[in-house]
Amino acid sequence: MAIYETRSGSLDDVFFALSHPARRAMVKRLARGEASVAELNEPFGLSQPTISKHLKVLENAGLIEVSIDAQRRPRRLRASAMRDAANWIEPFRELWEKRLDNLDHHLKRKREGRKK
Numbered sequence: 729m730a731i732y733e734t735r736s737g738s739l740d741d742v743f744f745a746l747s748h749p750a751r752r753a754m755v756k757r758l759a760r761g762e763a764s765v766a767e768l769n770e771p772f773g774l775s776q777p778t779i780s781k782h783l784k785v786l787e788n789a790g791l792i793e794v795s796i797d798a799q800r801r802p803r804r805l806r807a808s809a810m811r812d813a814a815n816w817i818e819p820f821r822e823l824w825e826k827r828l829d830n831l832d833h834h835l836k837r838k839r840e841g842r843k844k
Contacts, residue, residue: 738790742813745789750774751782755791758805762795768803 745751754768769779783803786792790809794801 738809739813739816741789742791742809745785745791746813748782748785751786754782754786754803755805755810758792758803762802762804764800764802 746755750772753771757763757768765779765783768783772779774782783792786803787794790806792803793806794803
């Protein structure tokens, strides 16, 4: 797969959802296990409409899902959407690691050349 191709049409939604710090914090919290809306809202104290909008963005991106447990509706993380985003980012990480390794080797050669 070429570095600029996307395999999933929802990558834009995933990156948009992760662009907000409150939503990233919610995803981080859900990585530890499912949580209720109240638990997800605890660090923020957002209004009900605001927290609902954030959760809807995460749901629409496929990052979280709702389960029904009697009266509760806990949210849980969906790893597949995160995996798609990570797979898209991975070639960029590899590219920059190679570039930085090449720069490191170049700088070492230059330093060794000055010592002689």
